[in-house]
Amino acid sequence: MNTAPALMNVMDELQVPLQFMTSLAIGLLLGLERQRNPIAKAGLRTCALVALFGTICGLLAQVTQSTWVVTAGLLLAGAMIIAAYAGEALPEGESGTTTVIAVLLCYVLGVMVWYGRTQHAVGLAIAAIAVAGGVALTTATYLVSADDFRDRVKSEISEVTGLTPVL
Numbered sequence: 001m002n003t004a005p006a007l008m009n010v011m012d013e014l015q016v017p018l019q020f021m022t023s024l025a026i027g028l029l030l031g032l033e034r035q036r037n038p039i040a041k042a043g044l045r046t047c048a049l050v051a052l053f054g055t056i057c058g059l060l061a062q063v064t065q066s067t068w069v070v071t072a073g074l075l076l077a078g079a080m081i082i083a084a085y086a087g088e089a090l091p092e093g094e095s096g097t098t099t100v101i102a103v104l105l106c107y108v109l110g111v112m113v114w115y116g117r118t119q120h121a122v123g124l125a126i127a128a129i130a131v132a133g134g135v136a137l138t139t140a141t142y143l144v145s146a147d148d149f150r151d152r153v154k155s156e157i158s159e160v161t162g163l164t165p166v167l
Contacts, residue, residue, distance in 0.1 A: 020055055022118055023110040026125045027051025030106050033129045040099040041084035047106045050077050054110020062114070070111055077107040098132055 031047030034040045042050070057073035081103040105128055112121040154164070 016059075019113050019118070020052065022122070023051045023055040023113045024048050026109050026113070026121060027106045029125055029129060030102050030109075030132075033132050034099055034102050037099070042081055042099050042103045046081075047103060050103050051106040051110035051113075053077065054107040054112075055114045056110075057107075058111040058114025073111075074104065074107055078104055102128065102132060 027048035027050060028044060030051070031042065031044035034047060035043035053073060054077075057070050061067055061069035078100070081100050085100070105124070109121040109125055112118070112124075
């Protein structure tokens with residue numbers, strides 16, 4: 001008895017829920033990073049919902065065979081987050097730009113997940129979190145001396161490779 005066709009049917013049925021869960025996870029991760037900033041107008045819930053919205057728009061665009069659904073969704077998500085910042089005075093040095101881009105990125109990554117670019121979407125989300133978390137990295141540089149940092153990097157390289165780097 002060949003169970004391969006039955007297994008394929010189960011996998012096909014799981015594909016759509018997995019796409020939505022992946023999209024939700026990407027949004028939650030990006031939102032978690034944004035949540036750390038008390039000034040940000042989008043955090044955990046907003047980013048998760050926007051990523052989910054992107055996946056839904058991808059689904060609707062495919063069903064209706066119209067790319068305008070994705071375009072309209074992107075415009076709507078952008079207008080929503082920009083409107084959240086409109087007319088509000090922000091502290092010196094804060095523009096809200098990172099949050100606006102993070103929300104738009106959540107949307108686009110959600111669309112990418114729907115169209116089967118899940119690995120790319122996850123990779124980009126991780127890269128975005130690393131870049132957006134740059135504030136933490138900048139702050140950490142003031143807490144650790146250059147010599148301590150170099151010694152730690154040498155130790156890690158040595159432990160992983162078995163070689164002693166010359167830094």
